[in-house]
Structures are given as structure tokens and as C-alpha cells.
Amino acid sequence: MSDETSRHALRYLPGVPPECDPRDPRCFLFLAGFKPAAPVVRPQHPIFRTTPPPGSAVVHSLMEAELLLQELEEQPREPEA
Amino acid sequence: MQIIDRTAIWSMKEHPFMPVANPVHFFAPPALQELLRGAWETVDRGLGLGIVFGDAGSGKSMLCRKIAITAMASPEHYRVAVIGNTHPGWTGIDLVDRTTRQFGLQITEAGDAAGLDALYDFLAQLPETSRALLLIDDAHLLVRRGALEALRLLSRFEMPHYKPLTILCFARPGWLEALRSASEYLDLAGWTARIPPLSRTDLAQIIAWRMKVAEVSNREGNARFEEDAVVAVHAWSRGLIRPAIHACRLALDYAALRKRPVIDGSLVVEALTEDPRFDTETREQLAMALLRFDQEKTGKGNTAPAPPPRTGLPQETEPVSSAPVETASGEIRSSRDRRAAELLLKAAEQRKMKRESSHER
Numbered sequence: 001m002s003d004e005t006s007r008h009a010l011r012y013l014p015g016v017p018p019e020c021d022p023r024d025p026r027c028f029l030f031l032a033g034f035k036p037a038a039p040v041v042r043p044q045h046p047i048f049r050t051t052p053p054p055g056s057a058v059v060h061s062l063m064e065a066e067l068l069l070q071e072l073e074e075q076p077r078e079p080e081a
Numbered sequence: 082m083q084i085i086d087r088t089a090i091w092s093m094k095e096h097p098f099m100p101v102a103n104p105v106h107f108f109a110p111p112a113l114q115e116l117l118r119g120a121w122e123t124v125d126r127g128l129g130l131g132i133v134f135g136d137a138g139s140g141k142s143m144l145c146r147k148i149a150i151t152a153m154a155s156p157e158h159y160r161v162a163v164i165g166n167t168h169p170g171w172t173g174i175d176l177v178d179r180t181t182r183q184f185g186l187q188i189t190e191a192g193d194a195a196g197l198d199a200l201y202d203f204l205a206q207l208p209e210t211s212r213a214l215l216l217i218d219d220a221h222l223l224v225r226r227g228a229l230e231a232l233r234l235l236s237r238f239e240m241p242h243y244k245p246l247t248i249l250c251f252a253r254p255g256w257l258e259a260l261r262s263a264s265e266y267l268d269l270a271g272w273t274a275r276i277p278p279l280s281r282t283d284l285a286q287i288i289a290w291r292m293k294v295a296e297v298s299n300r301e302g303n304a305r306f307e308e309d310a311v312v313a314v315h316a317w318s319r320g321l322i323r324p325a326i327h328a329c330r331l332a333l334d335y336a337a338l339r340k341r342p343v344i345d346g347s348l349v350v351e352a353l354t355e356d357p358r359f360d361t362e363t364r365e366q367l368a369m370a371l372l373r374f375d376q377e378k379t380g381k382g383n384t385a386p387a388p389p390p391r392t393g394l395p396q397e398t399e400p401v402s403s404a405p406v407e408t409a410s411g412e413i414r415s416s417r418d419r420r421a422a423e424l425l426l427k428a429a430e431q432r433k434m435k436r437e438s439s440h441e442r
Contacts (some may be wrong), residue, residue, distance in 0.1 A: 010151055012117055014108040014290050017154035022103050031146040031153075033103065033218055037185035052206070065183020 089397040090299045090357040091337040095294035098330035109321050110283035116274045120148055120249060124159070124212055126223050127243025128271030130236040132220070133248045135276035137321030144276070145218045148249065152214050160184065160213045167222040174232030176223065180215055180235065193326050197234065204238050204245045213246045220250035224259055247385070263284060278320025281367040285311045287322070288329060297333075301342040306332070309346030309374055317363070328353060344372045348421060352442075365392035369427045 010017050022028045029035040110115060111117055116133065123131035135141040145163065152159035162183035168175075177236050177257040180186060186203050188195045205214055215235070223229060236248050250256075253273070260267040279287070288306050288441060297304045306314070310332065318325035326350065334353035336344050350367050 001408055003277075007155060008132050010154070011113045011148075015294070016104050016107070016147075019154045020150050022105050022150060027104065031149050031163060032142075033104075033183065033216070034159035036183045037160075037162060081366055 083427060089337060090340045090342050091303070091304070091333070092298055094296040094329070097291035098326045098333060100330070102140075102146055102239075102324065104143065104147045106291050106294055107143055107147045108287045109147075110279065110284070110286060112168045112277040113140075117148070117183070118275065119272055119274050120144075121270040123249070124152075124214055124247045127212060127240075127245065127247065129239075129244040129246070130232070130248050130250070130270045131272040131274075132252060132260075132270050133274050133276060134157050134252055134254045134374045137253060138321040139276040139278075140256075140322040141276065142218050142426070143322070145216045145251045146213075149216050158211055160211065161207055163213070163216045163218070165218045167217060167219045169222045169224050171223060171228045172225055173227035173234070175232040176228050177235070183215070183233070184213065191300075199245075200235070201238060205266075207245050209240070211245075215246060215248045217248065217322065219252070219261070221252075221256035223251035223256075229260075233266060233269060264342075270400065279316045279318070279322060279325065280320070281311060284315050284318070284325055287325075288314070291329075296333075299429070305344070307343060307345040309371055310344045311347035312370050312374040313346045313353075316367050327356075328387065331355060346374075348349060 007017075008021065015020055020027055026035065028033055109427055120131060120133065132142065132163045133141065142165070145165075149161055149163050152161045162180060162185075164176075164179055164183055164289075171179075174196070177200065178188075178197040184200070184203065188199050190198065197221050207213060217223070223232065232248065232250075236244065238244060257267075285306075285308070288311060289316060292304055292306070306329070314325050314328045314332070317328045327365075331352040332344050332349045335341070335355075336348060340346060350364070350371075353363070353367070
């Protein structure tokens with residue numbers, strides 16, 4: 001029996017699919033409608049900024065980090081004591 | 082967890098008759114399989130709205146959860162959301178917000194329409210091979226005009242050849258009247274069905290399945306409900322699954338507590354006497370059902386020619402005669418059955434009184 005056919009048979013057969021365990025409270029609470037589904041993860045687009053963030057800001061992306069590093073490298077270095 | 086009591090007669094992995102609609106215990110008799118087929122067709126063809134009507138205790142929640150868990154197992158084909166705590170006070174915005182949340186969508190914008198926008202955005206991005214499935218249990222509690230209007234809005238989202246969102250509502254039959262009064266809502270339903278009452282055979286299969294799943298066993302090896310026990314449970318339940326499960330739980334607990342190795346009709350009646358709803362009428366009804374079952378059994382061994390079969394009646398409701406003379410007059414048979422039932426009851430009561438007096442000693 002193909003995978004698709006067995007899946008269709010599961011609709012009418014007693015019991016539950018092996019992937020899901022309704023004895024697990026998280027699964028059961030979702031089935032009973034008391035808990036929402038796991039949040040939908042949408043693909044994050046990279047954020048391009050023309051100017052680097054101020055020094056105190058948190059660096060959120062690799063792109064930002066590279067821009068910040070580039071800016072730091074371009075700044076004249078202070079002579080070492 | 083395995084529950085083991087060395088002195089106990091009965092042992093089980095879990096209780097098979099807890100008042101919880103866990104799809105682990107789901108079993109579909111043929112009529113219910115037909116209903117499931119209709120529900121899945123509604124989803125797969127993208128018909129939009131389907132409504133399953135069922136009386137209180139007919140197994141709506143179990144059916145809802147069985148569909149939900151089956152769909153969950155194919156995330157590449159179905160995105161599932163379940164609403165199980167509907168409320169008569171819900172407005173349209175409440176319903177849309179809850180739907181959005183149950184699908185796991187995040188509302189980033191402010192405003193009343195933000196939830197609906199997020200939902201439409203989500204539905205528009207679904208591949209053609211996927212369906213979003215929203216299951217609303219106790220949908221009869223959606224009574225406000227706004228909530229019904231939201232239902233209409235949700236089920237109206239269309240792609241060129243199908244509706245990506247299927248809403249399956251599970252409601253009591255009274256909701257049909259509410260929808261009839263605003264026919265534009267009922268017309269939206271692409272499919273409707275009603276949960277059929279359980280026959281005795283259906284119930285016997287359900288009980289056997291639950292006992293098997295829970296791995297119920299006893300020293301006698303009789304980890305099952307005897308036929309007459311099923312008859313008594315069926316008579317008590319009137320074809321509804323919830324009271325049937327309740328009766329089974331009382332009977333199994335009663336047998337376990339009193340170390341009784343066999344669950345038969347008389348044990349079920351004894352166990353049910355502990356229920357506050359058990360009254361004289363119920364007692365008479367159960368006794369009649371058991372008596373009729375006895376007659377059925379006796380009739381099988383009878384060499385007398387069987388009366389012509391009656392068509393259009395379920396098998397278990399057909400009166401079965403033990404002798405041809407009794408079939409001549411329904412009234413005579415009825416009064417004789419009643420007298421016999423009364424005698425049975427008196428005997429059961431006397432047995433009980435004796436038992437109680439011996440306990441007191």
C-alpha cells in the first residue's frame with residue numbers, strides 16, 4: 001500500500017497517526033482547541049542599511065556587523081601608548 | 082504508566098472510559114466512516130464550509146479531534162487550527178482573532194481588520210496542493226450576528242477554482258434553526274451531515290476497541306463486556322456515545338472495586354444505580370432491553386418458523402418473539418414483557434437488599 005493510500009485509510013481507521021501523540025499534553029491541547037498552532041515562521045529578508053547604527057545599538061545582522069567593522073577600519077587609529 | 086495491583090482482578094494500561102475525547106480511543110462504525118468521507122471531501126475539494134450536526138454527547142468533539150490529528154500528520158497538505166472554546170458572546174472580531182491566533186499567525190498591524198488581513202495573506206500564500214482547515218467545536222455557541230458574519234467572511238475567501246480555507250463546524254442541531262432564520266449563512270455550507278445514533282453493534286465495537294487500546298485484562302481472561310452488558314449500556318445511552326462511555330466507566334470501576342471478574346448486564350444495572358439519574362423508568366427500560374435480548378437469544382435456538390422480517394426498522398428495535406402465539410397480539414406480548422421485567426426488577430432489588438444487609442452484618 002502506498003504512503004498516500006495508507007494516509008487516506010488512516011482517516012477512517014481507529015486510532016491516530018504515528019507522527020502525533022495525543023497523550024502528549026501539548027498535542028492534546030492543540031487538538032482540543034485550547035492552544036494555538038506553533039507560530040508560522042516566515043522567511044526573513046536581509047535588512048540593508050545605508051548607514052551603520054550608532055555604537056550603542058545592538059547589532060542585529062551580519063550585514064550590519066560588516067558595515068560597522070568597515071566603518072571602524074576606516075576611522076583613523078589612535079596612536080598606541 | 083502501567084497500573085498494577087497484585088490483589089486486583091482487573092489491570093489496565095490506562096482507563097478506557099475516561100470522560101475525555103482523546104482520538105486515541107476513536108473508532109468509526111460504518112455510518113460514521115461515511116460522515117468522515119464527506120468531511121474529507123469537503124476539505125480536499127475546497128468547498129469552504131461544512132457543518133456536522135450532533136446532539137449533546139453524540140461524539141462531535143471526538144470527531145473534530147480525529148479529523149484534526151489526521152490532518153496534522155500531513156503538514157505538507159494541511160494547515161490546521163482548532164477552536165474548542167467558543168463563546169456565545171463572541172463577536173466577529175473575536176472569531177477572526179481567535180482563528181488567526183490558532184493558525185499561529187502573528188498580527189503585526191493595528192486595527193480591526195488586521196487579523197483578517199493576516200489570514201487572507203496566509204491563505205493567498207498557500208500552495209494549491211495545500212488546504213487550511215479550521216475546525217470549530219461547539220459552533221452552535223456562535224449566535225451573534227457579527228460572529229456569523231465573520232464565518233461568512235472567512236468562508237468566502239476564494240481562489241479561481243477552490244476555497245483554500247475549509248471551515249468544519251461541529252454544532253448541536255439547534256444551530257440549524259439559528260442558521261435557517263438567516264438563510265444566507267446556511268446556503269454557504271458546501272456540505273452538511275448529522276452524526277447518526279449508535280447501534281448496539283457499533284457500541285460493542287467501540288467498547289471492544291477501547292478495552293484493547295487500554296490493554297484491559299483480568300485473571301479470568303474475560304477482559305470484555307459481555308453481550309448483555311452492551312445491551313444494558315446501549316439502552317442507557319440511547320445511542321449517544323457520552324452516556325455510553327459514562328456507563329462503561331461506572332461498570333468497569335464497579336467490577337474492579339468489587340473484584341467481579343465478569344461485566345455482564347446485571348453488573349451494568351447495579352453499577353448504574355449509583356448514578357443520580359437512575360430512576361424507576363430507567364430501571365424498567367434497562368430491564369426491558371435485557372429481557373428482549375434474552376428473547377432474541379432464546380429465539381435463535383427455537384425451531385419454530387421465524388416471523389417475516391420487518392423492513393425499515395433497525396435490528397435491535399425489532400421486537401423478537403419467543404413463541405408464535407405471542408406475536409398474535411402486540412398488546413399481550415407487551416404486557417407480558419412488562420410483567421416479566423417487573424419480576425426481574427423485583428428479583429434484582431431483593432438481591433441488592435440481601436447483599437446490603439449481609440454487608441451491614
